[in-house]
Every structure is written in structure tokens, then in C-alpha cells.
Amino acid sequence: MILKTLLTGVAAAALLAGAASAGSITVVSWGGAYTKSQVEAYHKPWIAKTGNQVVSEDYNGGMAEVKSQVEAGNVTWDLVDVEMADAVRGCDEGLLEEIDSSILPAGADGTPAMQDFIDGTVTDCAVATIVWSTIFAYDNSVLANGPTTIGDFFDLAKFPGKRGMRKNPKANLEMALAADGVAAADIYTVLGTPEGVDRAFAKLDTLKGSVVWWEAGAQPPQLLADGEVVMTTAYNGRIFNAVAAEDKPFTIVWDAQNFDLDLWVIPKGAPNKDLALDFVAFSTATEQLAAQASYISYGPVRKSSAPLVGSFHNKPDLEMGPQMPTAPENFATAIQSDFVFWADNQDELNERFNAWLAK
């Protein structure tokens, strides 16, 4: 018996020692070209530097898996890439660990971290990495004189054919109002009133029979490539990737783009919290954020990263700067996704959207 206890102890000690020298964390993100950009810019350098391993998993967003893991007391994810509204909601509901912002390194130019990050990109439980955007895009080999404004997206007479849209009220309602003539700055004021919501749904009604709904970020470029739709809303990076890496003839229309943040969060009770924190600090440093921007056209959230953003990783003549949602020529009519509005109204608007969809 004593011998057995002793052996177990030795084995456990050996395991612990092994874990300390080469740990492993599970990092969960959105898959496809986006996860690839993270693997190249964050995972590989971190593995090389620390000797730890990274297990990469894909998901489709939302707090559901985190919630079920935390509530079952069986957390297997260490780090998750989420949207702003989910980060706020998860933090409020106590599903996420708090992240002490003092672990974030200063910018490469010496600016303290909290001044280097764009305002509002570091919260109690989350640290942002990129600015991404919902835009719409079309196939320029099909539509030679393609759409240029959000109004064109809703104009079936001018551009007949099916539209792809995300099966979610978010971004769609904003775009509908923008197409109906509401200025970017007033979108959420209008959407905050019952008449505004009716107006947005009335605009969506004009497209209803002609929409193919998508859910995963990889779907819209596929729908465009298959000719299933003539134009589709999409995440700007996915369309960029189809153009840059797969030479697809797609054009992005930036009018009324909806931009949002992606952030790292750590589920409460994550098994390798300390390693995950180390990974957060490492991956949100100036160089890593700039490096990621050479794989996908999402803007880094650190001001000090912007000057370091170069060209696409295997196409030296493809400058990344103009491809970013934050580039001045793309930004004129941009709408910032209002996470407070969505946190307050998503239950009701989702319900209404689902009922509208099913009719």
C-alpha cells in the first residue's frame, strides 16, 4: 500500500514537472482563414518562444459552449476569441475570468499599454486583438458595373438576383436603416425606437424572398463563388482572403460597413489560466498584432501596430493598409456596432427576427 502511494506520488510529480516545462493550452477561434492568421502570427511564435503547445479548436461564436462548460464545472477551453457583445455579456454573467490589464506589455515604441490600445478595446474580462467589419461584396466577373452603395444592395430592380445575409438581426438591421437613408451616427438612436425597428424590418421585407441566409463566416465567399448569390454580406477578411489567396474576382463595398472587435476571453476555471494569460500578453504585443495583419485584412487594435503593417505575407506588392476597415477611404460611412444596444435589445430583436424569418 505504502509502495503504491509512493509510486502514485512519484508519477504525479513527474507529470507536474512535465506540465511545467511544456504545458498546453486550448485556444478556440472562428476557423478558416482567420484562425490561420492567428496560428501564423500568435501560436507559432509563442510555441517557439515558450516551448508550450497550442491546441486550436473552431467554433461559430456565442457564449453557449463557455456557459455549459462553466456550469458543468468541466472547463476544457483556456482561451476563446469572441465578439464584443459576448465578452460583455459573459463577463456580466460571471462566465469569464477577469484579466488584469497590467500584464499587457507596453507598445514597441514605449507607449504604456493602456494608451496604446484604442479606447474601449480592453475591458474587465477581455483584451481585443482586431477590428473587423461586416461589409457586402459582389462578384465583379458577373456584375461589371457593380453596386457602390448600401442602397444598391437593397435595390432588386437595379441589381436583380439573390442576396446572402447573416442569419442574425445584428448588422442587417443597421444596414437596412442605412439603406433607408439614416446617417451612420443616428442608426442606434433610430433603432432604439419601435418605429425605427419597424422601419428596418420594412426595409428587410423588400429583400425577403431573395435572401440566402448564412451562419458560418466561411459560407459567404462560397455562396458568391458558386453563383448562388450575386452579392452577400460577409466579414471583410474572408472576402479579402478569397481575393488575395484564391484569386477570386470579388469586390468589397465599404459603404455602411459595421465594425466590431474580436477579443480574447478566458472561461472561468480554465485549466491553464496562467499559460492563457501569458499567451494573451504575448499575442497582443505590437509585433504580433502587426504580423497578423499581413495574413488577413483585420485592423490591429494597438496604435503602435499600424506603422508596422506591411504587405500580404506572400504577395509583397499587395499593401495591407488600404484593405483595413479602418483605412480612411473605407471608413467614411462606417457604423460602430453598439454592444450596449445589442446587449439590451438582442433578446427582443432576435425573437422578432426569428418570427419575421419564419413567416
Place this chain on the structure above:
Amino acid sequence: MTDTTGPLVAADGTPLKRKLAQAMFRSRARAFGLVFPLVAFVIAAFIIPIVALLWQSVHDPRFANLMPLTTIELAKWDAVSPPTEAMAAAVVADMIVAKKNKTIGRVATRVNREVSGARSLFTKSGRSAATLEAPFMEALIAKDKKWENIKIWEGMKIASKVYNPGYLASALDMRYTADGSIVRQEEDRRIHIMLFARTMEISLIVTIACFVLGYPIAYLLSTLTTRTSNLLLILVLLPFWTSLLVRTTAWIAMLQAQGVMNDLFVVFGIATDTDRFSLIYNKTGTLIAMTHILLPFMILPLYSVMKTIPVSYVRAAKSMGATNWTAFWRVYFPQSVPGIGAGALLVFILAIGYYITPALVGGQDGQMISNIIDFHMRKSLNWNLAAALGLVLLVFVMFLFWLYDRLVGIDNMKLG
């Protein structure tokens, strides 16, 4: 007297009845011991989780646990008169504790289900709750005008009910109000009844389509020589063994606007190149893909029943002057009914809970109730409502099962 009517005894003097019970007990215990692992497994892995989840459809103690003082005060309130100072004081006291324990977000989420906008009201007020001073009602309203709105208080009153019929009401497109009555949901938010009806409709059409397509195939399989029928059976089983996802995605490639079927239609002039058929991402797509996927569940029970019907019966009928049709309809068909019952019930019950195929090819009008349950499980995180919808679906299927038993008889069913 007592001697002659006394109980029978065994050789060792114990009553025979008890001796028998002892012997029976041993064999019963052995039998129970043998099935115990299975029973324990089913209870632990199946019954307890299902009951626990369904329980959530009527039981929601979150608000009452996190805002105990408010819950007591709200219980005294009639939901008509203006909210009292005592209620405001309780809310402030509870919010200070909830803020400290970081549970204010959970309270906010719960009330926001009843009143949109309550979420930011709670998180914002929670931050400054500790600084508020009596009178609390004025202090709250000074912080945020929304506290004036009686809807917020009504929402809290609904949320404070631990045993809450609100979710079941909502699953049936109704609304539970603060004064305890149940009214119909507003027109533009009614969705569930329609989805239940559509789920029924799709399941019925799929069952009928499977029967119409499957019956001749099963008949053919059962009448051919074993060699040929085995070969043909492989053709039925091969798709059956293929992953559901693979088959669904294959249908996307077949049916989409630029897909195989539409290309063929254009070649044969049935459709024009600019005006192709919409065969997928709608109800048609759901019906086609589900019928194909569920077809083996109809063919296999039919086949195994038809295999046992002796050919000589039909021959005998014909020799006595029956036409082909009469021989089939009066002699063969009634004997195949147990197979039809089994196949139809299998297909129908599988179809009613179908989820992945409608999700992938259903578009907007091919969605079923399971897709909305999935939405509340994974996206909106409203597990209580998901449980309520599940409960309604379960009760409904049980009812159909009972109806089937009354009309056709569950014994009159053969799986082979």
C-alpha cells in the same frame, strides 16, 4: 380448529409461504442484479438529465436567489399600484450585494428577458448602488429615468417567481404577465405554434413520400432471388451507412442554383439559364433531403415484414379468381401493414425531431421547431425556454404515440 386450518409448513417447520418467498426472492435478486447496470445507466445518463433539463422549463430560481429582499417586497406588490419605497430600498440593498458578488449581470440578463433595456439599467445602477441614499425611489430615478417605468417593476415581479409558467406560455406563443394572467403574444412575435405546425406538416409529407417511394422498392427486394435482392439491398444500405452530413451536403451540390439538377433542367429546356429553380435553402430542399435520408428507415422494416409473407397466399387468391389488384389489396397489403406501421412511426418520429438537415438546407421557410430549440440552447442561452419547447414537443409526440396505439395498435407493428 386452529390445527387443521394453520398454515402449511415446510419440513423444517417454517411456513411454506415464507419459504417460497425466500426462494423467489433469490431468483428475483439475481435477475435484478443482471439488469441493474443497464437500469442504472439509463437512469443516470438518460432519465435524470432529461428530467433535470425539463424541470428548468417551470423552475427558475435565479432572480429569487440573487435578489432575496426584492423578491419578498415584490410578492407583496399587486403590480397595479405605484412601486413603493420599500421595494426601491430592497432593490438597492440587493444590488449592492449582487455587485459585490459579481452576480448583477445574471440578474440583468434575467430581467432583460422580460423587458428589453433592463440589462444596462441594472449593470449601470449596480455600479452606483452603494452611493445611493434614502429616499431610494427618488435616488434610483435620479440615476436613471427608466426606474420610473412600471414595466421594469413588472418585469422584476415576473422574474422573481421561482415556479414560473412564463416559459411554457411563451413556448405556446403566449405571455405571462405581472398580475398572473396569461395573454396572447403580440402578433409580430408569434412563432412557435406556426413552427410546431410546420414541423408536423414536413414530418407528415416526408412520411408519406417515404412510404410511396419505399413500398415498391421493399416489394421488389422481397420478391427477387436472394442473390439479386442482396445486391439491391446494398444499394439501400450504402447511403444508410454514409454520414448524415455528407448526404446533406451532397444534396446542396445537387440542388443549388448552379448545381447538377438545375444544369440538367437547363440542358433539357425545362428551365432557362437565367431563371433556375430554387430547390434548396427552402422547404423543398428540406423535404427532398429528409425524404432521401429517412427512406431506409421505411424500406428496412417493410422489407423484413414482406419477406415473411408467403407467395402462395397471393397465388391462392388468384387461382380462386381474384384479379391482380384484388389479390394485392385484399391479401398481400393487409399482411404488410405491420411493416408500414413500424416504418411510418420510425420515419415520423425521427422526422419530427430532425435538426441538422433543415438547419443546412432549410433556408427560412424550411426550419423546424428543433432549429429554434437549438437557437435558444446555443445562441440566446435561454435554456428555460428551450426546455419548455422541448417539453411541449415531448408531450405532443407522446400524444401522437397514444393516438397511434388507439387507432392502429402498437402491437400491430413489426420491425422484422
